[in-house]
Amino acid sequence: MRLSLFLLSGSIVLASAAPVFAHHGWGGNVDEVTAMTGMVTEGVKLAGPHGTMRIKTTDGKVWDITLAPPFRTSSAGLKQDTIPLGAMVTVHGQRNRDPNRYEMKTIQVEYAGRHYTVYPEFADKVR
């Protein structure tokens, strides 16, 4: 009796957590893939759960560029020293659902004629 009660409460907790798991990843970003060009103000960092970078677009907005997890970003050829500060890059990805948050989950970074596709499985969404 007690055991079944315990299992029941456990499954309730898990069930209520399920939408949260589903949200992690791309749920907080729009479906549409867009491109934008800007100047790198903070270089690629391969630390933390995802690689990151900051770019400034021509309208003066500073965007947080979220890349793939460090290993995958690095495997795509994008290392911490690949793109110098001040370089112009074009990023393809899905921007945050919140229009006031300048954050993009990035599929591909274009720099100096090279394409770094950090999420190859979503490459077909680019253009």
Next chain:
Amino acid sequence: MGWLEGSALGHLMRDNGVWFYGIVNLTHILGVATLFGAVVILDLRLLGMWADVPLAGISRPTQRMAAAGFCVAAVSGAGLLATKATDYIGNPFFYIKIPAIGLALLNVALVHFTPAWRAHRLRELSVHERRQLAAMGGTSLLFWLTSIGAGRLIGYW
């Protein structure tokens, strides 16, 4: 936060390859699991489950495992935070998590100063004393669950 990010710990976290953060993250989860696994058993015992098992037999191993788990979680957690500490500014879940940990630790201190807890290895506790410890056990569960829940949700803000 800027100071923490620029600290030696922050550099250690960022400059050690693409798997370092992930391994520290794993360590943090193991610490939290050890802490909460022990806490849930002790707190449920205080709340009246397994009343046939002597409290003194449960309190010793669970306290030690909880303390060990907390140390592992705290050290690894400081590292995770230091990686990009300024990112956590304005994250409401972070502002819930840290005070909840503080309150949970305060509750631990209160339990240890309670005469009922001090006496539980020496004699049978009265009904009043058991109720008092049960309330503290419930409080403990609430605070730890709040801190773990908020901690898990930090990444979803």
